[in-house]
Amino acid sequence: MKQKKSEEQISCEQLDFDTVLTFVDNLIFTKIGRHLSDPEIILIKGSWDNVDYDEISAGSTYSANYLQRFVGPQLWNLISAIAGTGEKVTKKKLRNFLEKLFHNQYNSQQIEEKNLEEAPSDCSIKINGNPPTTFNFFGREQELNQIGEFIKRYKCVFLIGMAGIGKTALAAKILQQISTNSESKFDCLIWRSVVHTPTVPDLISELRQLIQDPTLDSSPVEYTQAQITTLIKELQSRRCLIVLDEIDKIFQKVSFEQRLEYRLFFRRIIEEQHQSCFILTSRIFPNEFKNLIKNQRPLQYIKLKGLNKDAAMQFLLSQGLADEEQCLELIETYYGHPSELQSVVERINHFFAGSTKIFFDNKTTFISPEFQTVLDELFSKSLNQLECEIMIYLAKHITIDSELISFQKLLKHFNHNPHKNIPVSEIVEAIESLENQSLIENVTHSSSKEIHFSLQPVIKKYIFTDPLGVIRKIEPLSKISVA
Numbered sequence: 001m002k003q004k005k006s007e008e009q010i011s012c013e014q015l016d017f018d019t020v021l022t023f024v025d026n027l028i029f030t031k032i033g034r035h036l037s038d039p040e041i042i043l044i045k046g047s048w049d050n051v052d053y054d055e056i057s058a059g060s061t062y063s064a065n066y067l068q069r070f071v072g073p074q075l076w077n078l079i080s081a082i083a084g085t086g087e088k089v090t091k092k093k094l095r096n097f098l099e100k101l102f103h104n105q106y107n108s109q110q111i112e113e114k115n116l117e118e119a120p121s122d123c124s125i126k127i128n129g130n131p132p133t134t135f136n137f138f139g140r141e142q143e144l145n146q147i148g149e150f151i152k153r154y155k156c157v158f159l160i161g162m163a164g165i166g167k168t169a170l171a172a173k174i175l176q177q178i179s180t181n182s183e184s185k186f187d188c189l190i191w192r193s194v195v196h197t198p199t200v201p202d203l204i205s206e207l208r209q210l211i212q213d214p215t216l217d218s219s220p221v222e223y224t225q226a227q228i229t230t231l232i233k234e235l236q237s238r239r240c241l242i243v244l245d246e247i248d249k250i251f252q253k254v255s256f257e258q259r260l261e262y263r264l265f266f267r268r269i270i271e272e273q274h275q276s277c278f279i280l281t282s283r284i285f286p287n288e289f290k291n292l293i294k295n296q297r298p299l300q301y302i303k304l305k306g307l308n309k310d311a312a313m314q315f316l317l318s319q320g321l322a323d324e325e326q327c328l329e330l331i332e333t334y335y336g337h338p339s340e341l342q343s344v345v346e347r348i349n350h351f352f353a354g355s356t357k358i359f360f361d362n363k364t365t366f367i368s369p370e371f372q373t374v375l376d377e378l379f380s381k382s383l384n385q386l387e388c389e390i391m392i393y394l395a396k397h398i399t400i401d402s403e404l405i406s407f408q409k410l411l412k413h414f415n416h417n418p419h420k421n422i423p424v425s426e427i428v429e430a431i432e433s434l435e436n437q438s439l440i441e442n443v444t445h446s447s448s449k450e451i452h453f454s455l456q457p458v459i460k461k462y463i464f465t466d467p468l469g470v471i472r473k474i475e476p477l478s479k480i481s482v483a
């Protein structure tokens with residue numbers, strides 16, 4: 001085994017290629033969970049030795065054309081994205097770039113190790129439960145800061161957003177950050193998915209097992225309210241941060257009695273004295289919590305939108321796409337929605353040989369199968385007639401030239417129109433419900449302050465393709481082509 005080199009040795013002597021290759025491979029593996037492929041290693045070696053593509057190809061089984069056109073651009077983008085320094089790597093700059101990156105990371109690792117030695121040994125907190133891994137996580141700095149502030153002040157923080165927008169990933173990231181932050185004031189971090197819709201007593205017993213406080217009485221208690229009291233005592237004695245992932249399943253799927261029990265459970269968690277906090281992920285903000293917010297109880301919510309341009313770009317480059325301009329177009333089409341972007345990349349890789357160019361020659365908007373299932377359910381079961389009609393109206397009237405429809409225009413169509421004449425209160429309620437389900441987004445006009453609405457192209461595409469025939473039953477659509 002190679003001896004670990006001393007800091008002095010590494011910073012003074014020339015870096016050897018094997019050290020750099022291991023460094024890059026580890027970096028890529030930690031970020032996106034895969035190792036470097038053979039042609040990538042050959043290309044990094046060739047660039048390190050400053051030889052041209054023909055020479056690299058001559059010593060390998062790959063053609064110069066393949067290395068230059070299909071491996072190089074993706075690899076340089078991947079390394080630039082993963083380094084996250086904002087600098088673009090090219091074949092020529094690679095050696096210099098990697099040397100700098102290695103030394104920066106090496107030095108900051110030394111500082112971290114030194115800090116760890118000096119800090120008390122128990123400063124990193126174990127997460128109980130099984131959160132998903134967070135390597136390959138990009139952006140969301142603003143949301144992470146905001147959640148960091150909220151969990152200091154509130155007993156309950158909701159992360160709300162449409163399917164696949166990244167609620168689970170963000171909740172897992174915040175736990176992981178807190179677990180390694182020596183200044184965090186939490187004694188106990190817990191991850192629990194509630195997709196199996198446990199009863200309140202079952203959830204309490206699962207949480208108590210995860211909190212594992214040996215100082216408290218563990219004798220079983222019969223009544224639900226007494227069980228809640230016991231849990232709250234534990235939340236008083238230890239400061240716990242508890243993520244309950246997919247809480248919407250509880251409010252959608254359980255029986256009326258169970259729903260009431262949960263309502264009381266959360267009321268007590270939010271209103272009684274303790275020093276812990278729950279982070280709840282949900283596709284919608286459940287109605288039962290709206291009054292608590294109005295009454296200024298200690299709970300808050302964050303509504304998640306897609307990834308911002310930088311984060312989405314890093315995400316796409318890390319998935320192997322190369323052309324930044326076309327990536328930008330994808331980001332705009334999919335509103336930075338991570339799982340829709342992931343799904344389109346998978347299809348570009350599968351059907352278009354990983355080439356955005358070929359894909360853009362045959363441009364179309366894809367809806368992932370998962371999102372299609374969510375929309376099928378919404379349009380066939382959850383949305384009422386007026387909500388569906390508003391969605392159809394927006395889909396018809398949002399065109400390339402006008403991406404936003406004003407509230408006045410909606411009123412004119414649904415209220416001032418003698419054939420419809422729907423009361424304003426009903427229109428407002430329908431819009432609120434659509435917003436709550438993240439189906440439409442609103443923007444306030446900067447000068448007029450009037451509210452405008454927009455629709456994601458993926459949802460618009462769904463309405464026009466109308467796979468279940470639900471939309472056609474409500475209103476025959478005029479022909480507008482959606483790519």
Ligand SMILES: Nc1ncnc2c1ncn2[C@@H]1O[C@H](COP(=O)(O)OP(=O)(O)OP(=O)(O)O)[C@@H](O)[C@H]1O
Binds near residue numbers: 137138140162338
């Ligand atoms: N910030 C991010 N960086 C990279 N990938 C992300 C990010 N956020 C989400 N993803 C990826 O997008 C996909 C969907 O994310 P996630 O499962 O967190 O969505 P969700 O909002 O919890 O969806 P659902 O409502 O279905 O539970 C996952 O593969 C996840 O890894």
Ligand SMILES: [Mg+2]
Binds near residue numbers: 167168169246281
């Ligand atoms: Mg989720």
